[in-house]
Amino acid sequence: MSVKNILKYISAIICVLAITGITPASSQDKDDSDGSKNAKEVSTTLIPGSKTGTFEEKARFTYVVNNPTGNEQTGKVSYQAFTMKGEKLQGQTMPVKIGKNSSGRYDFEIPEPKAGFYKVDFMVNVTDYDDTTRRAFGIRPDELRSNYAKPADFDEFWDNAKKELASVPPNFKVTYMPDSTRDNRKVYLFEMKSLDNLTIRGYLTVPKVGGKNKKFAVLLGLPGYQVGLPPMFGTDNDLAIITLNVRGQGNSRDVIHTQRDEYIFYHIDDKNKYVMRGVIMDCVRAVDFIFSRPELKHDQIIVSGGSMGGFLAIATAAVDHRVALCSAQNPILSDINNLDGEVDWPLIDIRKYISARPALSFSKVLHNLDYFDTKNFATMIKCPTLLGMGLLDPIVPPNNAYVDYNNLSGKKHLIIFRDLAHEVGYPYKAYEGRWMRDTFGLF
Amino acid sequence: MTFTRPVLKYLLVIILFTIAMQNRAHAGGFPLRPGRLLIQPSVSYFFADKEWDSTGVKKPFPANGKFNSVLISMYAEYGISRRFSVVALVPYTTNNFTQTGFSQSYSGLTDLETGIKYYLANINYIYYFSLQGTAITPMYKNTVGQPNLGYGEEGAELKLSFAGSGTLFNRNYYFDVDNGVRQYFGDQGPIQDRYNATFGLTLDKQFKDQLSVSFGGFYTASDNKRFNLENPLVNKNFEFKQVSLSYGHSFTRTFSVFLTGGQFIAGRNTGVGTSGSLALLYRLGN
Numbered sequence: 001m002s003v004k005n006i007l008k009y010i011s012a013i014i015c016v017l018a019i020t021g022i023t024p025a026s027s028q029d030k031d032d033s034d035g036s037k038n039a040k041e042v043s044t045t046l047i048p049g050s051k052t053g054t055f056e057e058k059a060r061f062t063y064v065v066n067n068p069t070g071n072e073q074t075g076k077v078s079y080q081a082f083t084m085k086g087e088k089l090q091g092q093t094m095p096v097k098i099g100k101n102s103s104g105r106y107d108f109e110i111p112e113p114k115a116g117f118y119k120v121d122f123m124v125n126v127t128d129y130d131d132t133t134r135r136a137f138g139i140r141p142d143e144l145r146s147n148y149a150k151p152a153d154f155d156e157f158w159d160n161a162k163k164e165l166a167s168v169p170p171n172f173k174v175t176y177m178p179d180s181t182r183d184n185r186k187v188y189l190f191e192m193k194s195l196d197n198l199t200i201r202g203y204l205t206v207p208k209v210g211g212k213n214k215k216f217a218v219l220l221g222l223p224g225y226q227v228g229l230p231p232m233f234g235t236d237n238d239l240a241i242i243t244l245n246v247r248g249q250g251n252s253r254d255v256i257h258t259q260r261d262e263y264i265f266y267h268i269d270d271k272n273k274y275v276m277r278g279v280i281m282d283c284v285r286a287v288d289f290i291f292s293r294p295e296l297k298h299d300q301i302i303v304s305g306g307s308m309g310g311f312l313a314i315a316t317a318a319v320d321h322r323v324a325l326c327s328a329q330n331p332i333l334s335d336i337n338n339l340d341g342e343v344d345w346p347l348i349d350i351r352k353y354i355s356a357r358p359a360l361s362f363s364k365v366l367h368n369l370d371y372f373d374t375k376n377f378a379t380m381i382k383c384p385t386l387l388g389m390g391l392l393d394p395i396v397p398p399n400n401a402y403v404d405y406n407n408l409s410g411k412k413h414l415i416i417f418r419d420l421a422h423e424v425g426y427p428y429k430a431y432e433g434r435w436m437r438d439t440f441g442l443f
Numbered sequence: 444m445t446f447t448r449p450v451l452k453y454l455l456v457i458i459l460f461t462i463a464m465q466n467r468a469h470a471g472g473f474p475l476r477p478g479r480l481l482i483q484p485s486v487s488y489f490f491a492d493k494e495w496d497s498t499g500v501k502k503p504f505p506a507n508g509k510f511n512s513v514l515i516s517m518y519a520e521y522g523i524s525r526r527f528s529v530v531a532l533v534p535y536t537t538n539n540f541t542q543t544g545f546s547q548s549y550s551g552l553t554d555l556e557t558g559i560k561y562y563l564a565n566i567n568y569i570y571y572f573s574l575q576g577t578a579i580t581p582m583y584k585n586t587v588g589q590p591n592l593g594y595g596e597e598g599a600e601l602k603l604s605f606a607g608s609g610t611l612f613n614r615n616y617y618f619d620v621d622n623g624v625r626q627y628f629g630d631q632g633p634i635q636d637r638y639n640a641t642f643g644l645t646l647d648k649q650f651k652d653q654l655s656v657s658f659g660g661f662y663t664a665s666d667n668k669r670f671n672l673e674n675p676l677v678n679k680n681f682e683f684k685q686v687s688l689s690y691g692h693s694f695t696r697t698f699s700v701f702l703t704g705g706q707f708i709a710g711r712n713t714g715v716g717t718s719g720s721l722a723l724l725y726r727l728g729n
């Protein structure tokens with residue numbers, strides 16, 4: 001399904017600030033693995049034995065091979081399991097003979113003794129057809145823990161960052177943008193001074209309802225990697241929406257304006273100068289901004305974002321307990337030390353940076369990144385948190401995202417999309433809206 | 444899956460929900476927003492010229508009897524917190540009964556209902572459970588030889604509600620199922636089971652128009668099995684089931700109007716009632 005179609009599908013009831021890259025949630029019960037619509041071709045369907053793709057002892061899958069052709073299909077179906085780093089585990093092959101105009105249904109059980117997530121390929125090789133379907137599954141993921149400890153001075157590091165931020169006068173400046181006002185919402189451009197005295201900008205949209213005393217719950221929308229956020233609209237009359245452009249992104253690129261690839265390692269040599277330290281403080285300053293506005297409810301703030309926005313949502317809720325709800329989708333920089341060998345990004349760009357600096361080692365960078373690890377922030381969160389993950393995520397592998405979840409000690413809810421990659425489906429966003437409304441009493 | 448940079452351009456998608464069923468006639472089983480006040484004045488007309496006898500056989504009132512009643516009521520509900528809301532109902536009724544050679548008319552305030560509703564739980568923030576305790580306080584005194592406006596007894600009710608909303612056939616729907624057990628504290632009770640199930644559907648995407656159907660009824664038990672034709676309000680041992688159809692229109696975010704028609708479809712020891720009502724709903728505060 002194209003982006004346009006998705007937007008059409010949800011446009012009746014949602015406001016979408018769409019950038020790019022969305023694909024729809026697949027059916028959670030059935031998967032047309034090869035996507036073929038041609039009734040006269042062999043096709044496959046893979047049916048996992050659990051809605052979330054997680055199991056206690058053995059993963060169960062049913063692999064269905066449909067043969068609408070007039071030819072008998074002989075050959076084999078098989079599976080091959082792998083670790084998330086691609087190391088081969090067990091597999092199984094079955095000989096098959098599928099009569100013309102019929103189908104074969106093959107049940108596989110994949111026992112894995114160790115808790116964790118695994119990749120699995122299902123393959124069919126028959127007379128007229130060869131295909132591979134790639135999926136992932138989890139075994140007792142609630143037992144997953146990181147092998148890498150949180151730095152002992154992690155909390156202190158962030159306390160110091162906040163103290164530094166507090167020494168910067170925010171100088172909030174709010175500009176009404178009548179030309180941008182639509183959907184019965186007033187639009188404001190705001191700017192503020194943040195860490196290192198950088199000017200950070202964003203947008204606030206407020207419904208044009210209620211009297212002067214009307215106060216609104218606030219959604220603080222946090223950006224993905226190198227995404228500039230415009231004002232956000234919609235028909236929700238109970239919610240003010242802030243879209244924040246952190247330093248080096250969108251309309252906050254006055255001082256930091258890196259190439260796209262370079263942003264992730266900007267000043268990574270020094271954890272006190274690393275770009276993400278300032279970025280997270282920009283988010284805290286945005287909470288300060290909310291507290292400066294009398295029309296906003298200061299006890300009803302939800303932070304939400306995906307990818308880098310998910311990372312920022314968790315980091316902000318961790319270091320600033322004025323946040324009431326945290327919603328993070330596919331948060332990057334999760335269990336960073338365990339990313340090596342599992343994903344390309346961001347390590348590929350970081351390695352490229354290190355290769356040009358002989359004095360800087362990979363282990364030093366990983367040590368610095370420990371202070372920016374989502375799973376470490378997760379331990380500090382006190383507010384209810386919603387986390388979304390895709391089992392096929394090539395940037396935030398499920399092992400890593402699940403460690404974030406397991407590190408949350410407060411009220412939490414996880415939504416797993418077993419057939420999605422670096423994205424979440426509509427059910428997540430629908431749940432997020434209902435959860436937020438219920439928690440804030442916006443019945 | 445191969446990693447590609449554009450995947451990182453993660454979208455920020457935010458679903459801005461308006462509650463589809465904010466123009467429900469009552470909050471019902473749904474919790475009410477803290478600080479919000481619902482006020483619903485209504486007028487309804489009830490008519491019966493037939494009865495179901497003690498065995499459930501339908502027949503005309505004897506001597507060309509006809510009963511009608513006009514009920515004016517004021518319902519209010521206020522959200523005091525996320526979990527609690529308080530409710531009150533003040534009814535005023537005028538009852539008329541005529542039959543060949545006889546007629547009577549009487550009116551007055553009847554039973555005041557005051558209660559507190561507690562939001563018990565939800566399932567996935569879609570289905571809601573609530574529990575309501577209500578005190579019944581008669582605002583009249585029954586006098587021997589005069590028509591009565593009710594049992595003249597204090598009572599209490601405990602009501603469990605289950606409500607939910609969603610989409611069906613591209614429309615937004617809601618449902619609300621209530622069951623309340625009410626005990627009047629007089630010598631002969633009665634004890635009542637009052638139940639109702641409503642299903643509503645919005646007719647447009649702005650949630651301005653809605654249609655709902657309801658099925659409900661009373662089951663009332665008492666040692667006093669007498670059927671009072673002239674004054675059905677004081678019957679203590681009866682039951683009925685009714686269906687109703689309601690249309691609601693929201694003129695603004697804070698003001699809606701509901702038109703409802705209802706018909707008793709089965710009963711015992713009660714009149715065969717037909718009713719119509721007009722209700723105005725004001726949503727004030729938050």
